[in-house]
Amino acid sequence: MIYITRREHFNAAHRVFREDYTDEENLRVFGKCSNPNWHGHNYVLYVTVAGSVDAANGFVMDLKLLGEIINLHIIEKLDHKNINLEVDFMQGKLASAENIAIGIWNQLEPLIAQNNAKLHCVKLCETENNYVEYFGEHKNN
């Protein structure tokens, strides 16, 4: 087993809030992140894939292909978008970094499995100081 990681970026707006709360309640629970007029981030995404090295090409998985899968199914949907309003796999969910990372995992996991590799980790950095890592449902690291 060896692990390869691809880094990608997207810039998006979001708001962390509950529709059943007033703006005041949202402000108390979610702080500045609940601003009704949105705010945004330069998200940095690390996708780690595990597998064995293919003797024919020296790769776990062609990183160009991995990059294309991430761009087509994740970056295209998130970059320069409003995560609450425009991203299909986030509809009906709180737009916390935790939920975005799980949403990205659920998109990528079957696509990477089709390429004889295994998604190992989705790491999503919201700022330089805060990030989230998800290893899937059956993994406690």
Next chain:
Amino acid sequence: MIYITRREHFNAAHRVFREDYTDEENLRVFGKCSNPNWHGHNYVLYVTVAGSVDAANGFVMDLKLLGEIINLHIIEKLDHKNINLEVDFMQGKLASAENIAIGIWNQLEPLIAQNNAKLHCVKLCETENNYVEYFGEHKNN
């Protein structure tokens, strides 16, 4: 003359667009940055101040004071905000990085002059790959 620089951050939503354009025209001119549902960035701000070293304390200007001025007059207004809708000094302006940097300069310049120092440069990084520097009206570097 010696130059000191303080780095600060803010996360905000914006949209680059003209009200007198249709969404299609905005998309053609401003690309993905014109998304009507907003997008956002982790902006990084560098404020450079020039002066001579005060023999009494070894400082050009107390960096704690400089940090307080930037936080009170810039970060408080921009952080977790929508630049187009909520920032007083950006009203009626296109929310390009260029105009945000000039707006920040105009806020900070008189405040720093009151402390016997001179604002030298406002550098605003929108992403790791794009940034803007402004040295004021009378300066061509």
Next chain:
Amino acid sequence: MIYITRREHFNAAHRVFREDYTDEENLRVFGKCSNPNWHGHNYVLYVTVAGSVDAANGFVMDLKLLGEIINLHIIEKLDHKNINLEVDFMQGKLASAENIAIGIWNQLEPLIAQNNAKLHCVKLCETENNYVEYFGEHKNN
């Protein structure tokens, strides 16, 4: 299980040495780090907490609260301090990065447990080139 990480900083002086050694013995064993007049670092601290996502707010643990706990119990005690002379939880210990990381773990672990989350990792970077990770006594990763 999902993992969230908060980054914090502190600047401190330290010296790695044994009181029962002469300065020459300390120099031989600990190198430049044993300088009797101290030296210092910009330490970077990453605290990783594990838990499940709370459906009510989308969080593993409120990062604002996590930041406050780290600041109150770790950063306040270490920042702009002399680790050997002034930090209560380092008294009587060699001020190596390993021991500082373990000391931070011991401070934070019960406080995070009180908030229904689990401390997963303390990562302490002494320089860009050297860092230490501690996952607790019962964990071999």
Next chain:
Amino acid sequence: MIYITRREHFNAAHRVFREDYTDEENLRVFGKCSNPNWHGHNYVLYVTVAGSVDAANGFVMDLKLLGEIINLHIIEKLDHKNINLEVDFMQGKLASAENIAIGIWNQLEPLIAQNNAKLHCVKLCETENNYVEYFGEHKNN
């Protein structure tokens, strides 16, 4: 158990290709990385070692010694070299990041074991966007 990591750098040329392929076949399979005239990288290497803290000096392993081992056995062989033509432990192997990381592991693992510590991870960054991690044959993390 606690983990310490040392970062080192090397700049090298490489080419990812198979001798039994034509240049056209190599281009199709390996893309721009198969350029017959070579290309190169600033590789960043992180070596993580696991062990318990030695009460006598507060260290898992003296980082100065770890740095010397890495420099003598890895950096000296790779820095400002052509990985395909000049590196003994890469002879006859495809010069992918995966295979370079495994090659480095195989060099370092016995040397670190001689010092009563255990090699835990070799992380090799080829660019800011791509990296590989290897934890040894018997480890699936």
Next chain:
Amino acid sequence: MIYITRREHFNAAHRVFREDYTDEENLRVFGKCSNPNWHGHNYVLYVTVAGSVDAANGFVMDLKLLGEIINLHIIEKLDHKNINLEVDFMQGKLASAENIAIGIWNQLEPLIAQNNAKLHCVKLCETENNYVEYFGEHKNN
């Protein structure tokens, strides 16, 4: 006047040497950089353009267009290439960072002038520790 900067990357092989020197003389003058089997770098390129803000769009110059010019005329020619053997504008020149930066300036300067902006600086980083800045022939900063 305001300054905008675009960051781009390329990975390339090079060798710093003189054809009229023996390998020994090259080694003495150019050190490890003269390795006859090449070595390489992840070069980071910053292109800074100066101009006034266009009131119609808030830009000094459309960064998307600037990115396209840099990619078409610089990155395409240098990325995954051998700078000594394959880059037209470096033929007959020593492949030092200084000469590569000047070569990039000479390529870009007329192209940016055609877009009503002025090339201000080419900054080329060979490693994290070494970089070169060129402001053109008539500029002493």
Next chain:
Amino acid sequence: MIYITRREHFNAAHRVFREDYTDEENLRVFGKCSNPNWHGHNYVLYVTVAGSVDAANGFVMDLKLLGEIINLHIIEKLDHKNINLEVDFMQGKLASAENIAIGIWNQLEPLIAQNNAKLHCVKLCETENNYVEYFGEHKNN
């Protein structure tokens, strides 16, 4: 004219204070930086040298030589040292970043002039958020 920059590091302890002040007065004027038990930083130093490209080797100045000069005359004196107590060129001066940068300039300027190049800038970063730049007495940039 072209500009080359070399980055170096040192870790040191310091205290910003006046001997003619009480600890209370020092605390009021210099804040946490006046801690009598010292604190420290990972200082990052950028030395920029200006010159023309030597046609014989493609260099403004041999970066290896520049690195040796900086290491011998600056890093050796500052690394793992107490700036107030142990650094000859800082004796009798307030150990602010401004004064350290000026001190480094005064050490390096004649040494670089002996090598037919011109010291252009000393940039000293005390933390990720604070840095100082000095261009010499006769230069206002």
